[in-house]
Amino acid sequence: MRQVFVRLLAIVIFLCFWEALVWINDWPNYKMASPSDLWPAFWRFKGLFLTFGWETLWRTVVGLLIAIVVGVLFGMIMGFSRVLREGLYPLLVGFNAIPKATVVPIVALMFVGQHDLNTVLIAFMISFFPIAVSVSIGLSTLEPEYRDILRSLGASKVTIFWKIALPKTLPEFFGALKVAVTLAFIGTNLMEIVSPHGRGLGALFDSGKTNSDYPLMFAVLIALAVLGIALYYVVVMLEKIFAGWAERSAE
């Protein structure tokens, strides 16, 4: 209860500070919209916010889910085989080093008109790297003694994976997933903003820009932040359920 209160209070203080900043400097809303400008913007486009918010959310989640599947798969391959790890690492690092903003137009051209596919693809590409790396590190740094404990009893590789390697990697996996959630949102929005006739919050942001509706642009940012927070806490909740043991009790 106290936690919720502290968090809400922090948000309220932040909004007050923001409002005061705009008010004191007497900034016009094309320079910086103030929180009090946002609500009307939300209200005017409430239907669009709901449908586009949902678009952005599901595209991000699907991209993220694919990133989890592919990332875990790559992580397992690199975690178990040293040769493949050495071979794949430079490729993955290079791929990750390419700014995704430059990939967006390429993908948009490649699958022209297929907004859903494009957006999901970018969200996936931007977010799978940390997952693959964390899983591979988690698996490859498994102390040999842990394996020996089961191996000396005649356990199979599969049993060792399920009983030891997988659970031991979960905390690293969730750590990476928290990073991946935010990255996936960035990916989704990159595509939504660039792709013409797009949908989703990114497209709404873009239309705010073309119509010089600055409060709308800021309202989109806030909506994105809210979605980001929501998804982040879903991951935190899953982490508590599946890897809660890794958390040291506070007292």
Add this chain to the structure above:
Amino acid sequence: MADTSESKAGDGDLIVIDGVSHTYRTNTGPLPVLDDLTIRVPRHGFSAIVGPSGCGKSTVTRLVAGLMKPDAGSVWLQGERVVSPRSTVGMAFQNPVLLEWRSILKNVMLPLEIVPTRLDAAARERRARDLLKLVGLAGFEDKRPSELSGGMRQRASLCRALVHQPEVLILDEPFGALDAFTREDLWLTMHRLRAEEPFTGVLITHDLREAIFLADEVIVLSGRPATVQYSLQLPDSGPRTLDHLYTNEATETLNVLRDQIRIAREGEEAGQ
């Protein structure tokens, strides 16, 4: 060499390490660790293996557990040649390697999930609880490993090594990381466990006092590549008290062993 002609090697003693040599292939060239090593442990015997650091003691445990195969020679358990891991072995290391996501009870029950057993779920849990009680961990069954002290974790690790009633217990410096008082406590626990359900054991240790307190026989390995340099049969193998360590007799035994370790280390330095 046909296995049948060698089957004599497996007769009699429960653990037989017969003329084993092994060389590791490392980046800096071959590293011979064991050279024609022969060790026999009778049923319900308990042998301590001591020797200079890095002389290949841990390799011996991995060979007995079937985790690796020797280049030459053979290892036998209960008259059967060891070619792969077998469920009649229990192991404990210096690091207790408890699984952090399981309760202490579930950790101890882990081998029962792997090894074929006739026990039903209730009997398995009873077995684990009984063992935990025996080592003084009653009331800690539902705790996580991170909530326990180092000594308590090592006790739990011992329970896990014994829960499936292995024929052979392999201990690789299990008390090495503990403080002196906790270590002595665990020595007494070992004697209690042995009296309660006898096992055949091999103990790797750096601590000569530990060796003479726990084992029936102390085997001193030479420096790398290791072979048996000296072995000492200890007179009585029954449960001991810590006072035993402070008798003149014990001091003399310790001096003999200390001399042997010195010789082993000098030999190693000379060989380098």
